[in-house]
Amino acid sequence: MKQLKDRIRKDGRVLNGDILKVDSFLNHQIDVVLLDEIGREFKRRFEGEKITKVLTIEASGIAIACMTARHYGVPVVFAKKARSGNIGANVYTSVVHSFTYDRNYDITVSKQYLSADDSVLIVDDFMANGQAMHGLIDVCEQAGAKVAGIGIVIEKGFQDGGRRLREKGYHLESLAIVEKMDPENGIVFREQ
Amino acid sequence: MKQLKDRIRKDGRVLNGDILKVDSFLNHQIDVVLLDEIGREFKRRFEGEKITKVLTIEASGIAIACMTARHYGVPVVFAKKARSGNIGANVYTSVVHSFTYDRNYDITVSKQYLSADDSVLIVDDFMANGQAMHGLIDVCEQAGAKVAGIGIVIEKGFQDGGRRLREKGYHLESLAIVEKMDPENGIVFREQ
Numbered sequence: 040m041k042q043l044k045d046r047i048r049k050d051g052r053v054l055n056g057d058i059l060k061v062d063s064f065l066n067h068q069i070d071v072v073l074l075d076e077i078g079r080e081f082k083r084r085f086e087g088e089k090i091t092k093v094l095t096i097e098a099s100g101i102a103i104a105c106m107t108a109r110h111y112g113v114p115v116v117f118a119k120k121a122r123s124g125n126i127g128a129n130v131y132t133s134v135v136h137s138f139t140y141d142r143n144y145d146i147t148v149s150k151q152y153l154s155a156d157d158s159v160l161i162v163d164d165f166m167a168n169g170q171a172m173h174g175l176i177d178v179c180e181q182a183g184a185k186v187a188g189i190g191i192v193i194e195k196g197f198q199d200g201g202r203r204l205r206e207k208g209y210h211l212e213s214l215a216i217v218e219k220m221d222p223e224n225g226i227v228f229r230e231q
Numbered sequence: 232m233k234q235l236k237d238r239i240r241k242d243g244r245v246l247n248g249d250i251l252k253v254d255s256f257l258n259h260q261i262d263v264v265l266l267d268e269i270g271r272e273f274k275r276r277f278e279g280e281k282i283t284k285v286l287t288i289e290a291s292g293i294a295i296a297c298m299t300a301r302h303y304g305v306p307v308v309f310a311k312k313a314r315s316g317n318i319g320a321n322v323y324t325s326v327v328h329s330f331t332y333d334r335n336y337d338i339t340v341s342k343q344y345l346s347a348d349d350s351v352l353i354v355d356d357f358m359a360n361g362q363a364m365h366g367l368i369d370v371c372e373q374a375g376a377k378v379a380g381i382g383i384v385i386e387k388g389f390q391d392g393g394r395r396l397r398e399k400g401y402h403l404e405s406l407a408i409v410e411k412m413d414p415e416n417g418i419v420f421r422e423q
Binding site: 062063064067068069070071072074075097098099101102104105106108109112113114115116117119148149151152 | 254255256259260261262263264266267289290291293294296297298300301304305306307308309311340341343344
C-alpha cells in the first residue's frame with residue numbers, strides 16, 4: 040500500500056534493536072484518515088471472504104479494527120491482556136510471549152463474543168515473531184470460529200512470524216513488509 | 232441519545248457494586264455502527280467548537296475516539312497507562328487513582344502530540360468519579376492545550392465526577408446519564 044509506505048518513510052523512525060516507531064500516526068497519535076484507507080484496503084484484499092467479526096488485541100489494534108470493521112458493518116472484538124476483574128470467568132484464554140518485554144501474558148476473549156458461527160478477520164498494527172497472532176488464532180480455534188483472514192499493517196519481514204503463518208496456509212495480507220531497516224540507512228520494503 | 236439508552240436497557244447488565252456491564256457493544260465487543268452514531272452525536276453537541284485533536288485513554292476509549300475523530304478529520308491521541316519502554320522520556324504524565332482496583336497508575340502522553348496550539352475534545356466510555364478525566368485534563372493543562380469539550384458515553388450520575396466538572400465550567404456532554412441502577416430494578420436515566 041503505497042500511501043502507507045510513503046508515510047512510514049516520512050514519519051517512521053528506526054531505532055536500535057529492531058524498533059520501528061510509528062507512534063506519530065499509528066499507535067499513540069492515530070491518523071484516522073489514513074486508518075480509514077487502511078480499512079478500505081483490507082476490505083479490498085479480503086474480497087470474497089465472508090467476515091462476521093473483526094478480532095484484534097488491545098490497545099493499538101483497536102483503532103485499526105474499528106476503522107476496518109466499519110467498512111463491513113460488523114462488530115469488533117478485542118482480546119484483553121491479562122485478566123480484568125470485570126471480564127468474568129467465561130473466557131477463552133491463551134498465553135502470549137512478548138519478546139519486547141521478555142515475559143508472558145494472558146489474553147482473554149469472552150465466550151459470548153466468539154463462536155463457531157463466526158468467520159473472523161484478525162487485524163493488528165505489527166507482526167514480528169507472530170506471538171500475539173498465535174494467541175488470537177488459538178482463541179478462534181477454541182471458539183471453533185473460522186480464521187478467514189489476517190490483516191497486518193506493518194510486517195517485520197526479517198522476523199519469521201509472517202512466513203510461518205503463510206506456510207500454514209493462512210490468508211495473510213500485510214500492507215507494508217519491512218525487508219530490512221537500520222538507523223543509518225533507513226527502511227527497505229519488500230516488493231509486493 | 233435515545234438509541235444509546237435503548238441499547239443500554241436492552242444489553243447492559245447491572246451487577247452489584249455499581250458495575251454496569253456494556254461489554255457486548257461498548258468495551259469488549261464493539262458495535263462500530265452504534266459508535267459511528269455516537270461520534271456523529273458528539274460532533275453535533277460540540278458544534279461551533281474548533282477541535283484539532285481527540286484525546287482519550289487506552290483501551291476502550293480508543294474505539295470511541297476514532298469513531299468521533301473521523302467526523303472531524305483530525306487525529307486521535309490516546310494516553311497510555313503506565314510507562315511503556317518504547318514511549319520515550321519526553322512525555323506529559325499524570326497520576327490517576329482507580330477506585331475499581333484501589334490503586335494509582337500513571338498515564339503518559341508524548342509531548343510531540345499535544346501542544347498549546349491544540350483545542351482538544353476529550354472522550355471516554357465511562358465517567359464515575361472522574362479520576363481518569365482529571366488526569367487527561369491535567370495533561371492538556373501541562374501542554375497548554377485548550378479543553379474545548381468533554382464527551383462521555385455513559386456517566387454514572389450518582390457519582391460526582393460529572394457534577395464537579397460542570398461546576399468548574401467544562402463543556403461536558405454525556406450521552407446517557409445513569410441516575411440510579413441496581414440488579415433488581417434496572418436502570419433509571421436522568422432526563423436530559
